[in-house]
């Protein structure tokens with residue numbers, strides 16, 4: 001089975017990071033993403049990467065699992081790197097290399113590396129969240145954070161439920177996709193050759209059965225939920241309560257410290273790399 | 274005490290179609306183990322859906338421990354009392370992690386956190402799934418998943434358990450696992466169980482068998498009565514349990530051991546025959 005293919009699927013463990021409140025983890029991830037986008041020098045990235053390393057170290061998740069999460073968007077990272085490298089240009093620069101509209105300049109190297117580092121840090125940081133948080137806790141966290149929207153009648157509970165069911169069905173649908181692909185291959189279907197158009201066309205016999213079965217699954221799931229007394233969010237209780245603890249305070253302090261560090265480096269470290 | 278009473282019930286899914294269930298009446302006593310058998314599309318699942326209150330009968334009525342399924346107010350009570358385990362374990366799990374999924378039912382009926390915890394303990398223990406408590410359900414085998422699905426239903430503390438072809442997607446090992454769990458629930462919890470199945474070997478231990486064809490209840494009887502009725506078996510498209518099939522084969526070769534329904538019966542009768550000669 002391609003168990004690690006789904007980006008950052010939950011990794012059961014009992015670590016410091018696992019025990020953090022999901023709401024805190026979500027907010028800290030947002031803070032971390034903001035952080036990597038305000039960084040202006042490589043030393044700042046050193047801080048961000050140290051923070052990420054710390055999170056991984058205290059998560060009990062094998063480092064490779066976090067690193068592998070990049071695979072899913074490796075292609076995008078490479079493409080953006082190349083585009084930035086060739087197209088980014090600041091005024092008055094002497095390029096190392098120039099051809100037609102393309103040029104490699106000192107600033108384009110710097111800029112493209114920055115973007116690549118940002119994307120990598122972003123994906124790895126997000127995967128730490130999903131690797132250490134069960135879908136139910138994740139969506140409970142989102143539900144709780146979005147709670148104020150209930151005042152304007154936004155269906156917060158339903159949205160959270162939809163997300164958690166979507167996460168629940170990712171492995172099921174991936175398994176099914178694999179099954180359909182091998183069945184089509186056994187009948188002589190070819191997914192690997194031909195031009196882009198014929199490749200896209202060859203996806204149709206995979207997508208159609210997948211969609212048909214997804215509808216059937218939705219039907220059956222709805223029936224099963226109803227027979228298990230689901231009637232919506234009214235009078236519903238929750239098995240797992242979200243509670244803040246000392247760990248959440250520590251984690252928040254650490255991220256805040258990193259934030260201050262990066263801002264200091266932005267202000268005072270202009271001349272360092 | 275009467276667990277389920279189905280009284281002259283009919284149902285059709287849409288105006289144009291024929292009746293999916295056609296004038297069925299039956300009764301199930303508390304603690305009984307009953308089976309519903311019949312060809313595909315003979316109305317078995319429709320009947321199960323009506324007993325659970327997922328759909329309301331077009332005519333006639335159903336009571337579950339005295340609660341009428343036509344009464345909107347008692348639907349909640351009925352669904353708590355009568356749990357259904359469906360065919361595909363993948364399509365009845367709501368949460369990714371085993372304990373989260375088992376918690377879904379009790380959360381829906383609004384019991385306290387401690388009580389939910391207790392119910393999860395009980396349900397996982399009864400189905401032998403404690404080792405997977407914090408695992409991803411997607412990583413389990415079919416039999417394990419289906420046991421988790423049973424646990425999800427048990428967490429509502431039902432008195433009746435309906436298994437609608439719950440073993441049909443499983444390999445023989447998974448099937449045996451699930452049936453062992455059901456057997457254990459009958460013994461320890463005195464659970465009323467209704468199995469809907471195509472595997473006749475799951476039928477032989479029942480108290481009562483309901484045979485359905487074309488939406489109608491053809492016959493109610495003990496497994497012995499049903500499997501000795503050749504005409505009925507043909508009409509409802511039923512096979513014999515494996516030991517009985519073996520016995521038939523032996524009979525054609527001139528060895529008469531009657532119609533044993535279980536392995537044990539077959540063995541015993543063969544021994545007797547063997548001892549005589």
Ligand SMILES: Nc1ncnc2c1ncn2[C@@H]1O[C@H](COP(=O)(O)OP(=O)(O)O)[C@@H](O)[C@H]1O
Pocket residue numbers: 286293311312313314315316317318319320
């Ligand atoms: N959801 C549905 N919508 C429309 N017709 C259905 C539905 N489910 C079952 N039927 C029809 O009702 C009849 C009885 O089906 P069902 O109760 O599922 O039989 P069984 O479980 O014995 O295979 C069949 O003719 C079937 O086509």
Ligand SMILES: [Mg+2]
Pocket residue numbers: 317318319437438
């Ligand atoms: Mg059916």
